[in-house]
Amino acid sequence: MSEKLVIIGNGMAPGRMLEHLFEQAPGRYQVTIFNAEPRVNYDRIMLSPVLSGEKAYEEIIIHGDGWYIANNITLYKGHKIVAIDRTAKTVTSDHGVIEPYDKLVIATGSVPFIIPVPGHDLPGVLTYRDLDDVQAMMLAAQSRAKAVVIGGGLLGLEAAAGLNAQGMDVTVLHVMPTLMERQLDPAAGYLLQRAVEQRGIKVITKANTKAITGNGKVGQVELADGTVIPATLVVMAVGIRPNSALAKEAGIAVNRGIVVDAGMRSNDPDIYALGECAEVNGQVYGLVAPLYEMARVAASQLAGNEAAAFVHMDTPTKLKVTGIDLFSLGDFAEGEDRQEIVLRDAAAGVYKRLVLKDDRIIGTVLYGETADGAWFNDLKKKQTDISEMRDTLIFGQSYQGGAPLDPMAAVAALPDDAEICGCNGVCKGKITGAITAKGLASLDDVRAHTKASASCGSCTGLVEKLMVLTIGDKYNPAAVQPMCGCTTLGHDEVRRLIIAKSLKTIPAVMQELEWTTSCGCAKCRPALNYYLVCDWPDDYADDYQSRFINERVHANIQKDGTYSVVPRMWGGVTNAAELRAIADVVDKFEVPMVKVTGGQRIDMLGIRKEDLPAVWADLGQAGFVSGHAYAKGLRTVKTCVGSDWCRFGTQDSTGLGIRIEKFMWGSWTPAKVKMAVSGCPRNCAEATCKDVGVICVDSGYEIHFAGAAGLDIKGTEVLGMVKTEDEALEHIVALTQMYREQGRYLERIYKWAKRIGIPEIKRQIMDDAEKRQAYYERFVFSQKFAQVDPWSERVSGKDKHEFRPMASVGFAQAAE
Amino acid sequence: MNWISIGSISDIPRRGARCVATPEGKVAVFRTQDDQVYAIDDHCPHKGGPLSQGIVHGTAVTCPLHNWVISLETGKALGADEGAVRTIPVRIEGEQLFIALEALASRAA
Numbered sequence: 018m019s020e021k022l023v024i025i026g027n028g029m030a031p032g033r034m035l036e037h038l039f040e041q042a043p044g045r046y047q048v049t050i051f052n053a054e055p056r057v058n059y060d061r062i063m064l065s066p067v068l069s070g071e072k073a074y075e076e077i078i079i080h081g082d083g084w085y086i087a088n089n090i091t092l093y094k095g096h097k098i099v100a101i102d103r104t105a106k107t108v109t110s111d112h113g114v115i116e117p118y119d120k121l122v123i124a125t126g127s128v129p130f131i132i133p134v135p136g137h138d139l140p141g142v143l144t145y146r147d148l149d150d151v152q153a154m155m156l157a158a159q160s161r162a163k164a165v166v167i168g169g170g171l172l173g174l175e176a177a178a179g180l181n182a183q184g185m186d187v188t189v190l191h192v193m194p195t196l197m198e199r200q201l202d203p204a205a206g207y208l209l210q211r212a213v214e215q216r217g218i219k220v221i222t223k224a225n226t227k228a229i230t231g232n233g234k235v236g237q238v239e240l241a242d243g244t245v246i247p248a249t250l251v252v253m254a255v256g257i258r259p260n261s262a263l264a265k266e267a268g269i270a271v272n273r274g275i276v277v278d279a280g281m282r283s284n285d286p287d288i289y290a291l292g293e294c295a296e297v298n299g300q301v302y303g304l305v306a307p308l309y310e311m312a313r314v315a316a317s318q319l320a321g322n323e324a325a326a327f328v329h330m331d332t333p334t335k336l337k338v339t340g341i342d343l344f345s346l347g348d349f350a351e352g353e354d355r356q357e358i359v360l361r362d363a364a365a366g367v368y369k370r371l372v373l374k375d376d377r378i379i380g381t382v383l384y385g386e387t388a389d390g391a392w393f394n395d396l397k398k399k400q401t402d403i404s405e406m407r408d409t410l411i412f413g414q415s416y417q418g419g420a421p422l423d424p425m426a427a428v429a430a431l432p433d434d435a436e437i438c439g440c441n442g443v444c445k446g447k448i449t450g451a452i453t454a455k456g457l458a459s460l461d462d463v464r465a466h467t468k469a470s471a472s473c474g475s476c477t478g479l480v481e482k483l484m485v486l487t488i489g490d491k492y493n494p495a496a497v498q499p500m501c502g503c504t505t506l507g508h509d510e511v512r513r514l515i516i517a518k519s520l521k522t523i524p525a526v527m528q529e530l531e532w533t534t535s536c537g538c539a540k541c542r543p544a545l546n547y548y549l550v551c552d553w554p555d556d557y558a559d560d561y562q563s564r565f566i567n568e569r570v571h572a573n574i575q576k577d578g579t580y581s582v583v584p585r586m587w588g589g590v591t592n593a594a595e596l597r598a599i600a601d602v603v604d605k606f607e608v609p610m611v612k613v614t615g616g617q618r619i620d621m622l623g624i625r626k627e628d629l630p631a632v633w634a635d636l637g638q639a640g641f642v643s644g645h646a647y648a649k650g651l652r653t654v655k656t657c658v659g660s661d662w663c664r665f666g667t668q669d670s671t672g673l674g675i676r677i678e679k680f681m682w683g684s685w686t687p688a689k690v691k692m693a694v695s696g697c698p699r700n701c702a703e704a705t706c707k708d709v710g711v712i713c714v715d716s717g718y719e720i721h722f723a724g725a726a727g728l729d730i731k732g733t734e735v736l737g738m739v740k741t742e743d744e745a746l747e748h749i750v751a752l753t754q755m756y757r758e759q760g761r762y763l764e765r766i767y768k769w770a771k772r773i774g775i776p777e778i779k780r781q782i783m784d785d786a787e788k789r790q791a792y793y794e795r796f797v798f799s800q801k802f803a804q805v806d807p808w809s810e811r812v813s814g815k816d817k818h819e820f821r822p823m824a825s826v827g828f829a830q831a832a833e
Numbered sequence: 834m835n836w837i838s839i840g841s842i843s844d845i846p847r848r849g850a851r852c853v854a855t856p857e858g859k860v861a862v863f864r865t866q867d868d869q870v871y872a873i874d875d876h877c878p879h880k881g882g883p884l885s886q887g888i889v890h891g892t893a894v895t896c897p898l899h900n901w902v903i904s905l906e907t908g909k910a911l912g913a914d915e916g917a918v919r920t921i922p923v924r925i926e927g928e929q930l931f932i933a934l935e936a937l938a939s940r941a942a
Contacts, residue, residue, distance in 0.1 A: 538888075562849050824840050
């Protein structure tokens with residue numbers, strides 16, 4: 018029997034602990050996790066790039082749902098543990114789940130500190146801890162209004178830069194005289210302030226917040242000196258404190274955090290704590306490297322190695338704001354017994370300071386030029402006597418030993434035990450060793466095998482240099498992923514050349530672009546067929562032999578070789594005659610299964626291929642056309658009942674949905690397109706996880722796009738707001754056409770949008786009326802050729818050969 | 834060999850396939866881009882997918898269910914996958930196609 022391990026919290030520390038634990042003691046524990054957040058484990062260090070729009074949520078997931086399934090972990094998402102019963106050895110969640118444990122790990126992290134000024138609880142005051150906060154900030158940022166960030170530390174500045182990148186007018190309030198005073202000396206703090214201000218962010222230091230005021234929501238921030246700053250959003254980023262309340266209530270020893278020994282064990286021997294909620298030797302930690310070290314220790318302890326112990330370490334601080342390079346490490350206060358070496362280059366914006374004690378580095382501040390951070394960290398960690406190189410030490414590693422080294426040589430000169438990735442504590446030797454031993458050739462491989470550069474990513478450049486040093490030309494970071502094995506060209510290049518060279522058939526593409534196979538493969542042929550259909554709607558003759566079977570026979574193949582048939586129900590609306598016709602088909606063809614789909618349609622499953630034309634003929638008589646449930650094209654437009662019926666409906670969502678569907682059906686797209694129209698923000702049609710969605714409000718139509726609810730789950734982005742149905746249709750059509758022209762085959766809208774960038778799409782569709790009109794017209798033109806019902810074509814005899822065997826043989830002989 | 838007529842080459846689209854119904858199941862008859870004709874069992878060695886419904890490229894077909902690529906010449910799975918389907922001899926006389934029924938009979942035995 019495996020022991021029951023229950024974990025409270027699903028952040029980065031327990032996630033890492035489980036990775037180690039499954040490696041060291043596979044199968045020993047049956048793991049249950051309670052996560053107060055409704056999601057999987059993601060990289061919190063990367064929240065700032067998400068806020069600034071440089072990354073998307075799905076890029077920062079550490080463990081996807083598959084990982085939990087593969088490791089047989091029960092993950093309760095959105096369950097907060099409200100009680101620990103140490104006598105019964107159970108935990109209880111706010112949804113009433115009671116789970117027994119043999120070993121319990123508390124990893125509840127930290128809670129943001131809220132300054133208790135008047136108005137701190139007004140709507141519009143946010144903190145900056147998790148993805149919900151980031152999403153709330155991004156939503157608020159859409160107003161392009163004014164924001165105040167209280168706190169000029171690491172988190173506050175990252176929040177400010179992110180909101181600034183989202184187009185907000187941001188003011189940072191910091192109570193101390195210089196920014197990031199805990200990590201930076203005043204000189205570097207000043208340089209940082211100047212760089213922040215150059216981005217258009219206002220900074221007020223020595224700012225003492227007196228109150229947040231407003232009429233029912235945030236309106237302005239008042240300072241003690243009487244200054245009033247208008248703001249519709251206030252982000253409090255003044256610090257965190259360990260989240261130890263639950264442990265305290267359970268009678269576990271708590272000081273600042275949950276008190277644990279060097280083996281991460283609390284005063285209850287079956288309860289461990291790690292992460293930001295834990296206190297070891299009187300210290301609590303907030304940076305990822307020591308938290309990962311705790312994870313390593315806790316995993317070893319749980320695996321039975323009682324010798325594993327946590328040792329305090331200094332961790333370098335880096336600011337994750339694009340364009341600002343900053344590194345700080347150790348102790349840099351001035352003192353009698355200390356000396357310092359300082360380099361300033363005002364023009365280049367570079368400031369470097371080393372604090373020495375007994376000819377050894379004890380502290381480092383680097384601003385503007387941080388490449389030598391790893392080297393200084395190494396010297397400090399090893400307590401290297403630097404008296405020999407003291408004169409040139411500040412110039413960095415390249416200048417030691419005479420001539421300056423190029424950056425590559427500097428990396429080559431690092432010793433094998435030099436730390437490359439601070440977040441994960443990975444040294445150079447481990448990386449180069451893994452590259453050689455496992456034949457790793459891509460950055461992703463190195464990340465997967467060593468974890469180096471897999472957290473904050475700031476050491477990516479170093480890791481790439483190591484890859485070049487180790488495997489040379491075999492590492493090509495700029496390599497374009499070819500479409501398939503038949504060509505070296507990527508999708509984008511092929512699309513560009515199809516237009517540039519006016520290539521209008523698949524053989525022409527293969528000939529001109531030097532395909533290495535005679536007639537392609539099952540990957541490139543459907544892609545090329547789509548690109549040609551999209552780019553030359555009037556000239557290109559659709560090549561059915563290059564389409565996947567579903568699109569060739571206009572039905573969905575099932576595992577047993579039968580097909581499913583989904584007739585179109587515009588906007589999900591049907592009537593008695595249609596339902597009767599479906600019932601008749603079900604009876605006549607003995608359809609084994611009838612099912613309602615997620616897209617508000619009726620699916621008939623288990624139809625023999627030979628029967629398809631007859632089924633379509635019967636359905637066609639009732640007025641049905643193909644529902645394209647098989648197509649890389651417009652699938653469904655889901656609707657709610659809208660203002661016709663619903664007491665909350667603000668617009669005719671059903672009518673708009675039907676109008677969109679009737680306008681756009683039949684169009685081919687890079688991947689399937691599912692849409693929805695909801696009549697009010699209650700969003701019963703679930704428009705905010707669709708490829709394109711509309712939320713009707715009193716004043717008009719909010720157009721959404723780039724949602725996903727399949728392999729990935731992702732809320733939509735807002736494209737913009739329009740006043741009339743006509744405008745809504747025009748914008749949606751233009752957006753779809755832009756996607757049709759730029760998307761790679763099988764790339765869903767949300768992936769395309771991530772690649773192109775949401776702001777660029779908004780610019781072309783919302784702001785550039787001429788572009789929008791041109792996209793719209795190209796779509797309308799291509800619809801002239803696309804809107805032919807494939808079912809009635811086949812009922813009339815097209816592609817007859819598809820639906821019947823060419824011969825029946827052997828039956829007579831078998832009877833003999 | 835007992836050659837059985839199954840129809841004309843023009844019954845099959847280039848880079849396509851048609852089925853021949855037999856007592857032991859369907860045989861898929863393929864026509865390549867350059868008019869070579871092959872016959873194999875219409876039954877992918879992986880999960881039994883109907884190979885006749887796949888995309889034909891070169892002298893191979895990609896199964897519509899899980900994208901195994903099967904050689905029309907040998908019946909063997911190409912690439913990393915392992916498995917094979919029975920190949921059936923085909924003869925072309927002018928436009929007319931014949932398959933060898935002994936193969937079918939021996940398979941039934």
